[in-house]
Amino acid sequence: MNLLKGPSARAAAGFAGSAVVLFALAPLVLSDFRLGLLAKYLCIAMVAVGVCLAWGRGGLLTLGQGVFFGLGGYAMAMHLKIADAGPGNLPDFMQLYGTATELPWWWQPFANPLFALAATVLLPMAVAAVLGSFIFRRRVKGAYFAILSQALAAAFAIWLIGQQATTGGTNGLTDIQGFFGYALDDPVNQRMVYFVIAAALLLLIALARQLIHSRYGELLVAVRDSEERVRFLGYDPANVKLVAYVVAAGMAGLAGALFVPAVGIISPALIGIVPSIEFVIGAAVGGRASLVGAVLGAVAVAWAKTALSEEFPAAWTYFQGLLFIVALAFLPGGLASLAGIVRRRRATAEEKKAAVIPVGEAA
């Protein structure tokens, strides 16, 4: 009985449950197409894990996660495009729109699979580290930080669109055929990609959980709630925030990288202001401070988008908007706060009972 109590045991049970659902149940009951969609949702959930850490725990409203998602996605897609083209050939879109006869210098390292794989995570983290150290040292906070992230996302998308000859412009990088030698149009390989994504998501959740429950995690919450006090205690809040920001960026980068084989496209449409907001909305609806809430929220919002738009192709945006308003107006802490509310109600009820009984006994 004791085994089932305590946060660690509950987490282990949760993990076991989600692993069974992701690895056994979902592939059994879902068609190839729906499983592919689930893979896409899980990628968005991976971004949400980072958002939970940076925003939910660290109070950093990261409205520019599209940038890191895009860096990871483009790093992966660039390698896959080079691999598809074969040695000595240019990717198809460069032949169409470009003037160069050989790969631009900044494409060349991505021909190496190991470099590309490492870059999907390390590149976003490096960018976040440089940016973050500037931003946090200068004590940019709150709305200013959010606006800055947004501006960054917009700027990156505009830059990508302008470089049609080397980035594919608005089209992005499309028509990706293979994934490290495996043909992506084979349903068996698509399933493999799904498993990789599901495993990566569980891994990221475990990592984030460790961080949240560590001393660092407590420090992060302390910085969120009262930065000045933490500073007076002798810690540097800038460093504390930087770690959360960089880790969240790395997670978004990995998500972007795995999104590419799952969906087969990366484009500025996934990077700009709107998608960056969408990455945060899922976490907000589900509950940004709770890992489970953020992940389930991200999946639920993405799923609702598909389901509503299939059911009501002309009016789904209104339903989606309504859903956000209702969720955030009545549950500002997200769906995860429902559990907390229920638990508190039960606790107060028990307290009352506990308080009543002795009185009864006394009487």
Added chain:
Amino acid sequence: MSSLPHIHRRRFLAGTAALAAVVALSACGAKTDAAGSSDKAAKIDVSGDTVKVGLLNSLSGTMAISEVTVRNSLTLAIDEINASGGVLGKKIKPISEDGASDWPTFAEKAQKLIKEDQVAATFGCWTSASRKAVKPVFEKNKSLLFYPVQYEGLEQSPYIFYTGATTNQQIVPALDYLKSQGLKKLYLVGSDYVFPRTANKEIRAYAKANGMTILGEDYAPLGSTEFSTIANKVKSSKADAVFNTLNGDSNVAFFKEYKSAGLTAKSMPVVSVSIAEEEVKSIGTQYLDGQLTAWNYYQTTQGAANEKFVKAYKAKYGQDKPTSDPMEAAYVSVYLWKAMVEKAKSFDPEKVKAASDGITFDAPEGKVTIDGASQHIYKTARIGKVGSDGLIEQVWDSGKPIKPDPYLKGYSWASGLS
């Protein structure tokens, strides 16, 4: 109590990893270099007395204003065909999906139409970016897409039929027209995406070979409404004419600034390739009066087929609703598909493709013919002038339908383009 769960978790994590490894090992599919790995034609649901087709248009987002009109005219064609008995004895059942002006969504919805709904063909897409996003989906599943909008050429997917104009049926004739009018110094203005950038590359190549000069080339982000700088640059360039490849709402802002910079259709005409009757209405006739457009069809195009089309469209969607080139191309695409299916006596995409060459249809724009080799259609080019009533009057046409040449192989000046 605290140590036990830890052991549990570790054991459990190891179990998960092992499970994942087993699953991954058992799940190795075809390699990229394996021949025949892509022999997975999509199923088509022809059970029952209906056949499903997909309508894939943006019903929300920035492109909705244009793409909804295409969806409407596709629906009109389907209703007409169903009223006259359907295709191969089956009624057409349209399944509408929203591309949401977002390219990855287009890819997702295309997949849904093919795999879940098992449609016989899909009609739609507007922007080149959305077409590029769905192209691999249709190719991998060997399913057909009918694309109804003029585009930048340099593409020939075996699973796409292009019923809008390619470059040599719209942009090249427009340049020929400008040249014949003695307008040889051009300024290029466009939205920042694939179509304008590629079109302008082609225009530069044409200009170089034909003694025309390009005085400037400017791009505005899609949806941008800030044009005072560009309008002033255009004015001070003293160009003979402006070649405009702006898309959507940007045109409203551009033409307002153009007018307030003191430029008129007389002093410096603008040729637009993305402004049709629907857009004229939203930009405002006073800003466009006398400006030029290049298309293959106008609401005013002569002929009984067009009278019937315009009348049917207005009866269904309202008397104030204009018809435009992409709408007409979409309407035509459904009829062409029907003719191909009937010739092939099958809904199977491979057989439909094989039957495509030489299929003709008396379209509102005049007789169109499918060129089986390129899967584009022969179309008549038309230059029009916006009238004060908001309609576009034809001032020039190519006389006969032009053979589609998506890679501009028949033009020596274009040899360096692809």
